[in-house]
Amino acid sequence: MLAFLFPGQGTLRVGMGGWLRRHPAAASVFEQADAILEMPISRLCARGPVDDLVATEHAQPAVTVCNLAALAVLRAEGHAPDIVAGHSVGELSALYAADVLDLATTLRLVRVRARLMAEVSGTGAMAAVLGVPLPQVQRLVETVSSDAEPLTVGLVNAPDHVVVSGAAPAVDRFRQSLGATGKLAPLKVSNAFHSPLMAEALGEWERVVRDQPMRTPTVPVVPNVTATPTTDAEVLRESVISQLVGRVRWAETMRRLPADATCVEVGDSRALAGFARGAGLRCLSLSDPASVRRLAGAVTA
Known part of the structure; x- marks a missing residue:
């Protein structure tokens, strides 16, 4: 095939x-x-x-x-x-x-x-999360997301390569919550694609x-x-x-x-x-x- x-x-x-x-x-x-x-x-x-x-x-x-x-x-x-x-x-x-x-x-x-x-207006951001399993990323996303400043898992590229996408302040909160658990790499994009x-x-x-x-x-x-x-x-x-x-x-x-x-x-x-x-x-x-x-x-x- x-x-x-x-x-x-x-x-x-x-x-x-x-x-x-x-x-x-x-x-x-x-x-x-x-x-x-x-x-x-x-x-x-x-x-x-x-x-x-x-x-x-x-x-x-x-x-x-x-x-x-x-x-x-x-x-x-x-x-x-x-x-x-x-x-x-x-x-x-x-x-x-x-x-x-x-x-x-x-x-x-x-x-x-x-x-x-x-x-699209607003100040969205995206960041790749490396070396952290999807369930853990999802839990952290749910913790830091809010109606006013949403955050979501926008892309799952591989089991250990997930991209979070949403309001820039929520991405910052996610970074702080992640700590030294994994690597967070900001993406050079104009907004939060594949997000609310x-x-x-x-x-x-x-x-x-x-x-x-x-x-x-x-x-x-x-x-x-x-x-x-x-x-x-x-x-x-x-x-x-x-x-x-x-x-x-x-x-x-x-x-x-x-x-x-x-x-x-x-x-x-x-x-x-x-x-x-x-x-x-x-x-x-x-x-x-x-x-x-x-x-x-x-x-x-």
Whole structure:
């Protein structure tokens, strides 16, 4: 079984997509994306400046374009997935890979999602909690969260890699409660994604998503909020909507994949490959051009 995994926003750097832009199939995706998005996303990926690239309104389109460019390379080499999943905004790339969305719709949805999330008011924050089991993180979150200053577990990337998301004062209280138990690493993001603070953007996001045509997927998709493979287009629509404020259940997603699956991180990132290997799965990353050759060997072995 071949599983395509698409990374999300936390995988940015100036120069991203460099080797992909030299491949004709990927170069075509970059060219089309610049026109559809009506922004010089290719130039931002290649040359920055970094402050513009990491801004949410640019970061999500940039990651998505690199994902779709990497997918174009795989398709040109004759590779097709048996199942797909995407991490956070990467879920829209997964829907494109499963033929639920076309290229233009995928990029326009990403552009709207990025704009809405960038425009959310408030001072939310996110932090990765390393080396602390999820139940302990959950207990601490419930202790420091309040109606006025909510905090939630926004992402579960691995059993020992959890991201808390919410009001900045609540994140500070969580830091104090955690003490020396584990490591807390603040994330460089503009707000508290996958938390109740994103509810401000949810209404418009729901209207936009409901207006888009979605086809029945050609392969199963594992949504973030359910971690359950599905080929139901309406389930995927509801999942894309609720994901804005819902938890990314990535560790559960990895457990849904067969132990003998070959995974490919389809984008210019190594983050998901690391999580997959931690879950005992074999995983290649398209951040390394040699992975295309290695994949050919893996699928014929």
